[in-house]
Amino acid sequence: MLSGLWEDDLERALDKHIQQDRRSAWGIAEMSRNPFKSIASQVGGVLYSSPPVPLGLAGAEQLSAEVAGAGYWQIQQRASVDLVGLRETVCRCDYTERGGLLFRPVSPELVVARALPEAPDQPVVLEELQLRAGADGAPRWCWEVLDVTDLDNPVQAVVSGDRKHDLTGDYLAGPRSGPGYQFRAADGKPFVPGVLYHAERTGRLWDCFHGIEA
Numbered sequence: 001m002l003s004g005l006w007e008d009d010l011e012r013a014l015d016k017h018i019q020q021d022r023r024s025a026w027g028i029a030e031m032s033r034n035p036f037k038s039i040a041s042q043v044g045g046v047l048y049s050s051p052p053v054p055l056g057l058a059g060a061e062q063l064s065a066e067v068a069g070a071g072y073w074q075i076q077q078r079a080s081v082d083l084v085g086l087r088e089t090v091c092r093c094d095y096t097e098r099g100g101l102l103f104r105p106v107s108p109e110l111v112v113a114r115a116l117p118e119a120p121d122q123p124v125v126l127e128e129l130q131l132r133a134g135a136d137g138a139p140r141w142c143w144e145v146l147d148v149t150d151l152d153n154p155v156q157a158v159v160s161g162d163r164k165h166d167l168t169g170d171y172l173a174g175p176r177s178g179p180g181y182q183f184r185a186a187d188g189k190p191f192v193p194g195v196l197y198h199a200e201r202t203g204r205l206w207d208c209f210h211g212i213e214a
Contacts, residue, residue, distance in 0.1 A: 001036050002085045036085060036214050044084035048076045070101040079105045083197050087207045092128070092194045106194070108208070113196060115205045116149070123205065124149050126192045129161070132171060142167055146183070146192045154181040154190035 001009075010029045018026070051073040054060040067073070075091075082105070083089045090106040090113075106128055114125035125147045134140045141161030148154045156176035158167045168176065176182060183193045198207065 001034060002040060002082055004031075007031060037081075039214060040081050040085035044081040045077065047080040048073050066101055070103055072103045075103050075105060079197070082107075083199055087199045087210055089197045090126070090128075090194055091197065094193055108206075112143075113205055114149075120203055121196075121198060121201060121205055123192060123194075123196050126194050126196075132158075135170065142171070146194070148190045148192055151190060153178050154183075156181055156183070 007029065010031065014023055014026070014029060051064075051068060054064050054067075057063060079089050079091060086108055088108050090108055090111050092102075092104045092106055094102045094104070096102055110129045112125070112127040113123040115121065115123050125145075127146070128144045130142050130144055131139050132142045143159050143161065143163065145155060145157045145159060147156075154177065156168075156172070158171045159165065160167055174180060181190050184190050196205070199210075200207070202210075
């Protein structure tokens with residue numbers, strides 16, 4: 001309903017609740033009225049109406065320019081609307097030789113996340129379902145797995161959609177787990193290159209059903 005892809009859901013709901021003779025007289029389903037999206041846009045759409053400026057950091061101006069150049073604030077304008085509606089959103093951060101700094105929103109239904117009991121709302125495992133090109137050029141579903149549960153042995157891997165085949169060698173240059181794990185802070189500590197945003201902190205990893213009546 002936030003992305004406009006809800007016509008089929010609306011048609012099924014009308015068929016379920018409205019008698020067929022009345023339903024036929026109504027004609028095409030009307031999608032212009034969407035209180036759920038309207039509320040999410042009114043609340044979330046103002047969160048990044050102006051670009052924030054990092055303060056108190058060494059190199060803050062350069063950092064601000066890099067983040068702005070990567071389109072982060074514009075991306076967050078839309079992502080904040082999704083955050084209000086979905087209660088959680090995920091943003092991946094990476095650096096590529098071709099595109100430089102990259103921020104990529106990830107729809108939460110494509111993510112499996114896990115946390116440790118001592119920090120139940122901070123993921124240490126992030127698995128993202130992605131559509132990638134196979135060796136023959138045909139698309140295939142894969143999971144990218146990022147796991148820093150064990151800081152001494154972090155895991156970065158790509159496995160098939162059914163999780164039966166390790167495809168890491170097909171998509172990543174060399175082993176990326178253990179010492180080869182590439183996402184590390186300046187002190188060498190591994191981290192997951194993604195942020196799970198919460199509409200509000202609840203002490204749980206997911207809070208997707210709060211306010212579902214809207």
